[in-house]
Amino acid sequence: MEIHKAEFLFSQTILGKAKIKNPNVLERICYKCPVCSNELSFSEKDFQRYNMNRISKYDDVFPKIDEREKKSFLEFECPNCGKKTRVVFGVFYGDKFPIVKIDSVIIE
Numbered sequence: 044m045e046i047h048k049a050e051f052l053f054s055q056t057i058l059g060k061a062k063i064k065n066p067n068v069l070e071r072i073c074y075k076c077p078v079c080s081n082e083l084s085f086s087e088k089d090f091q092r093y094n095m096n097r098i099s100k101y102d103d104v105f106p107k108i109d110e111r112e113k114k115s116f117l118e119f120e121c122p123n124c125g126k127k128t129r130v131v132f133g134v135f136y137g138d139k140f141p142i143v144k145i146d147s148v149i150i151e
Contacts, residue, residue, distance in 0.1 A: 049145040058143040081123035093117040094134040127151040
C-alpha cells in the first residue's frame with residue numbers, strides 16, 4: 044500500500060473556493076495515476092456525492108477510517124492498470140458554497 048500527497052496527483056486540491064462562484068458551474072480537476080500515468084477527470088459533484096462516506100468497496104485492501112476524523116473517501120479502480128485507489132478528502136461548510144479539500148491518495 045502506498046500513500047501519496049494529493050498535490051502531486053491532482054491538478055488542484057481545493058474545489059469551490061472561486062472568488063465569484065456560479066452555482067450552476069462545477070469545477071473539474073484532473074487526476075494522474077502514479078502507477079500508469081492514466082488521467083481521470085473529477086468534478087465537485089463526485090466528491091460531494093461521497094461526502095461522509097464510511098463504506099469501503101475494498102475492505103480487504105485499505106485500512107478502516109477513524110470515525111472521529113472529519114474525512115471522507117472516494118474509491119475506484121484505475122481503468123488502465125486496475126490499481127485500487129482511495130482518495131481521502133473533506134468537505135467544509137463555512138462559506139456560501141461547500142469547499143472540497145483533497146488530502147491524500149492511497150493505492151494498493
